Amino acid sequence: MNSPIRPDRPWQRPAGAAADSDFIDLKKIWHAIWSRKWGIVLLVAAVTVIAAILVARMTPIYKSIATVLIEHEGTPVLSFQPTPDARTELSEYLQTQLSLMQSRGVAAKVVRDLNLTEHPEFDLRQQSKPLVDIGAIVRSLTGEETEPYTEAEIMDYATRVLMDRTAVWVEGKSQLVYLSISMADRLTAAQATNQLAQAYIEAQLEAKVDMSMTAASWMNDRLASLRENLQASEDRLQEYLDAEGLVDLEGVNTISANELSLTGDRMIDARRQRAEAESQYRQVESMRSQGWERLASVPAVLGHPLIQQFKADQAHARSRVEDLSRRYGDRHPAMVSARSDLNAATASLRQQVEQVVASIERNYQLAVANENSLKASFNENKGRIQDISRKEFKVRDLQRQVESDRALYDTFMTRLQETTATSDLSTTNARIVDEAIPPAEPSAPNGTLIMAVAIFLALVLGIAQAIIREILDNTFKSSEEVEAKLNLPVMGIVPQVPRKLRKEVSHLFERSGDKRFCEAVRTIRTNLLLSETGQPRQVLVITSTAPGEGKSSVSANLAFAMGQLHRVLLIDADLRRATLDKSFDFKPGTPGLVNLIGGNAKLEDCIQTVGNVDMIAAGAVPSNPLELLSSPRFAKLIEALKARYDRIIIDSPPSQAVSDAAVLSKLADAVIYVVKSDSTLIPHVQKGVSQLQNSSAPITGVVLNHVDVEKARKNGQFRGYYDHYGYSEQTV
Structure with missing residues (x-):
C-alpha cells in the first residue's frame, strides 16, 4: 500500500525547489513555449497569411535614380566680394545643395514642366476619398454645394x-x-527624376544671372553716387587752394625751412656773444664802486x-719818477717834469679805462638787442612754417580724399563694364x-522583407505571450506546488x-x-485509508474552491472505489x-436529500442503488x-x-x-479538497x-484534478510511471 505524498519528504520535491528564486529557469521557459507551440504556430500562420494578402494588394513603387556631380562654388562674380572661407567643409556646401534640390521652387518647376497636376498620382481631384466623408455628409444635409478645387490648391498638392x-x-x-523619385509609374518616375536634376541646374544658372543683373544694377546706382563724391572732393580741394592762395606749397615750405635754419644758427651765435658781453659787463659793474684803478684790473679791461x-x-x-727822486728833490725841474708825465700818463690811463668800460656796456646792450631781434625773427619764421604745414596737411587730406574717390570710381567702372560684358556667360558648377x-x-514593397519581419514579429509575439502567460499563470500545476502553497498532502x-x-x-x-483515471482514484482511496491511524473516517466531505473543478466526478468515482471494500453511501449535498x-439518469421527481430532511419522503424511497453504491x-x-444543511434533522x-x-x-x-461546505465539514470526519x-x-x-480551517474542518488532503499528464511530463513535473498512474501497482 502507498502512503500519501507529504511535504516533509524531500525526495518528492523537484531538484530545483530550493534554488534561488532569482534564477532564470531556461528549461521552464522552453517548456512554457513548447506547451503553447500550436498557438504560436497558429499566430505565425495567421500573420503570414495576412501579411501575404497585404503585400499582394500593395501597389508596386518604382524608384528612378539620377547622378549629379556638384563641384565646390567657384570664384564670385565681383572680386571685391568676400571670398568663401577655405576652412568651410565641402560637406556643408553639399548639404546646402541637397536642400536646394528638394526645395519647393524646384519641385514646382518640375510639376509645371511635366504637367503633373494631370497625373493620377499627383492630381488632387483624382485622389480616393474616405469611406465616410463627414464633410460631404454635412454639406449634403445642409444643401451646401461642394466647391471645386482651385488651381493653387491642385498645384500645391502636386x-x-x-x-x-x-x-x-x-x-x-x-x-x-x-537623386531619386519614387512613383508607381516607372516611366514618369524616370522622366521626373531627370527633369528635377535639370530644373536644379537651371535654377542655379538663373540664380547666377539674377545675381549678375542685381550686381550690375546696384553698381550703376553706386557709380552715380561715387561720381558725385569724386566731384565734390575735387571741388573742396580747389576751393581751399584758391582761398589760401597756395600754388607751390612744397617750394614755399623749403625756403621757409632754410631761412629758419640760418636764423637759428645766427641766434645761437648772438646768444653766445650776449653771454660773453654780459659776463664782461657784470665784472665791470661789480668793480665800478671801487674806483677806476680796480676797473683797470678787470680782465675784460686789462686785456684791452x-x-x-x-x-x-x-x-x-x-719808473722815471722813482729814478729821479733818488737824485733830485721834489722841486727839481726834472722831478716836476717827471711827475707831470706820470700824472699825464695816469690821466690818460683813467680816461682810457672809462672808455673801455663804456665800450663794454655798449657791447652788452648791442648783444642783447641782437639776440632779441634774432629770436623774434626765428619765432616769426617758425610760426610761418607751422602755418604752412597745417595748410599742407589739409591739402594732403583733400588730395587723398580725391585720390580715394577716383580709385573707387575707377574700380566700380571697370567691374561694371566686366559684369555687363559677361552677364550672359554664367556657368554652373553642377552637371548630370x-x-x-x-x-x-x-x-517597394519589399515583400520578402515584409514577410520575414511579419513572421519574426509574430514569432516573437507568440513566444512573449507564452512566457507572459506562464509568468502570470498563478495556478497549481503539480503536487509539489500544492504541498508548498497549502501545506496539505496530496491524496492523489x-x-x-x-x-x-x-x-x-x-x-x-x-x-x-x-x-x-481508475488507478488515480484507487490511489486516492489508498492514501485516504492509510491516513486513518485507528478510527475510521466514516463521513467524508468532498469540496472545491469553485464550480467546475470536478468534485462531483471525484466523489462518484471515489464512492465506487470505496464500494469495492465497504458499504458506501454517496450524498449529493450541492442543493x-x-x-x-x-x-446517473435518475427519474425526474426522484425524492432526495431535500425531501428527506423536510420529512416529505422516507429513507428507502430516497436511496438509489447504482452498482455497489447507494446514492x-x-x-x-x-x-x-x-x-436545511444546518438543521438538526440533517445531523x-x-x-x-x-x-x-x-x-x-x-x-x-x-x-x-457558499458557506455550505463549512457547515458540512462540522459533521465530517475528513474533508478532501479538489483543485x-x-x-x-x-x-x-x-x-x-x-x-474551512477557520471552521475547524478536518481537511485530510488535496486531490489535484484534471491534470494533463503528457504536458506535465514534458514540463518535468512527473518523473516516472507511478507518478503518471497514481502508484497503481501498489494499490491494485
Missing part, C-alpha cells in the same frame, strides 16, 4: 506629393549626388690793447553624370479524461473506462447545482439550502446513516461560492482552505 517622393543623398565623401699800452706808459713814467532610366524592378493526482469520455466521467471507475441525478440525490431545489440523518454504512461520501458545494490543475487561482484556493 508639389507637396513630389517633394515627399523625392530623395537626395551623398555616398561617402564624394561630390556625386544621387690800449689799456695795456697806457699801463706801460704809466709804468715807464713812474548619369540620367535616370525607367527601373525594371519595383523598389487525477489525470485529464479524453474528450470522448467526459460525458461519462462519473461512471469511469464503475465501468473501468480509463485505466489511468443549488445538483449533478448526481443527471449523471441519495439532492432532490427538489430548495429556497433555503443552507438552513440526525447523518447519525442514522452512519449506523447503516461504513462510508458516507458527501458531495459538498464549493467553499468559495483543478491549470485552472483555479492559487490565492482563491488558499482563501477557500483557510475558511
Whole structure:
C-alpha cells in the first residue's frame, strides 16, 4: 500500500525547489513555449497569411535614380566680394545643395514642366476619398454645394506629393549626388527624376544671372553716387587752394625751412656773444664802486690793447719818477717834469679805462638787442612754417580724399563694364553624370522583407505571450506546488479524461473506462485509508474552491472505489447545482436529500442503488439550502446513516461560492479538497482552505484534478510511471 505524498519528504520535491528564486529557469521557459507551440504556430500562420494578402494588394513603387556631380562654388562674380572661407567643409556646401534640390521652387518647376497636376498620382481631384466623408455628409444635409478645387490648391498638392517622393543623398565623401523619385509609374518616375536634376541646374544658372543683373544694377546706382563724391572732393580741394592762395606749397615750405635754419644758427651765435658781453659787463659793474684803478684790473679791461699800452706808459713814467727822486728833490725841474708825465700818463690811463668800460656796456646792450631781434625773427619764421604745414596737411587730406574717390570710381567702372560684358556667360558648377532610366524592378514593397519581419514579429509575439502567460499563470500545476502553497498532502493526482469520455466521467471507475483515471482514484482511496491511524473516517466531505473543478466526478468515482471494500453511501449535498441525478439518469421527481430532511419522503424511497453504491440525490431545489444543511434533522440523518454504512461520501458545494461546505465539514470526519490543475487561482484556493480551517474542518488532503499528464511530463513535473498512474501497482 502507498502512503500519501507529504511535504516533509524531500525526495518528492523537484531538484530545483530550493534554488534561488532569482534564477532564470531556461528549461521552464522552453517548456512554457513548447506547451503553447500550436498557438504560436497558429499566430505565425495567421500573420503570414495576412501579411501575404497585404503585400499582394500593395501597389508596386518604382524608384528612378539620377547622378549629379556638384563641384565646390567657384570664384564670385565681383572680386571685391568676400571670398568663401577655405576652412568651410565641402560637406556643408553639399548639404546646402541637397536642400536646394528638394526645395519647393524646384519641385514646382518640375510639376509645371511635366504637367503633373494631370497625373493620377499627383492630381488632387483624382485622389480616393474616405469611406465616410463627414464633410460631404454635412454639406449634403445642409444643401451646401461642394466647391471645386482651385488651381493653387491642385498645384500645391502636386508639389507637396513630389517633394515627399523625392530623395537626395551623398555616398561617402564624394561630390556625386544621387537623386531619386519614387512613383508607381516607372516611366514618369524616370522622366521626373531627370527633369528635377535639370530644373536644379537651371535654377542655379538663373540664380547666377539674377545675381549678375542685381550686381550690375546696384553698381550703376553706386557709380552715380561715387561720381558725385569724386566731384565734390575735387571741388573742396580747389576751393581751399584758391582761398589760401597756395600754388607751390612744397617750394614755399623749403625756403621757409632754410631761412629758419640760418636764423637759428645766427641766434645761437648772438646768444653766445650776449653771454660773453654780459659776463664782461657784470665784472665791470661789480668793480665800478671801487674806483677806476680796480676797473683797470678787470680782465675784460686789462686785456684791452690800449689799456695795456697806457699801463706801460704809466709804468715807464713812474719808473722815471722813482729814478729821479733818488737824485733830485721834489722841486727839481726834472722831478716836476717827471711827475707831470706820470700824472699825464695816469690821466690818460683813467680816461682810457672809462672808455673801455663804456665800450663794454655798449657791447652788452648791442648783444642783447641782437639776440632779441634774432629770436623774434626765428619765432616769426617758425610760426610761418607751422602755418604752412597745417595748410599742407589739409591739402594732403583733400588730395587723398580725391585720390580715394577716383580709385573707387575707377574700380566700380571697370567691374561694371566686366559684369555687363559677361552677364550672359554664367556657368554652373553642377552637371548630370548619369540620367535616370525607367527601373525594371519595383523598389517597394519589399515583400520578402515584409514577410520575414511579419513572421519574426509574430514569432516573437507568440513566444512573449507564452512566457507572459506562464509568468502570470498563478495556478497549481503539480503536487509539489500544492504541498508548498497549502501545506496539505496530496491524496492523489487525477489525470485529464479524453474528450470522448467526459460525458461519462462519473461512471469511469464503475465501468473501468480509463485505466489511468481508475488507478488515480484507487490511489486516492489508498492514501485516504492509510491516513486513518485507528478510527475510521466514516463521513467524508468532498469540496472545491469553485464550480467546475470536478468534485462531483471525484466523489462518484471515489464512492465506487470505496464500494469495492465497504458499504458506501454517496450524498449529493450541492442543493443549488445538483449533478448526481443527471449523471446517473435518475427519474425526474426522484425524492432526495431535500425531501428527506423536510420529512416529505422516507429513507428507502430516497436511496438509489447504482452498482455497489447507494446514492441519495439532492432532490427538489430548495429556497433555503443552507438552513436545511444546518438543521438538526440533517445531523440526525447523518447519525442514522452512519449506523447503516461504513462510508458516507458527501458531495459538498464549493467553499468559495457558499458557506455550505463549512457547515458540512462540522459533521465530517475528513474533508478532501479538489483543485483543478491549470485552472483555479492559487490565492482563491488558499482563501477557500483557510475558511474551512477557520471552521475547524478536518481537511485530510488535496486531490489535484484534471491534470494533463503528457504536458506535465514534458514540463518535468512527473518523473516516472507511478507518478503518471497514481502508484497503481501498489494499490491494485
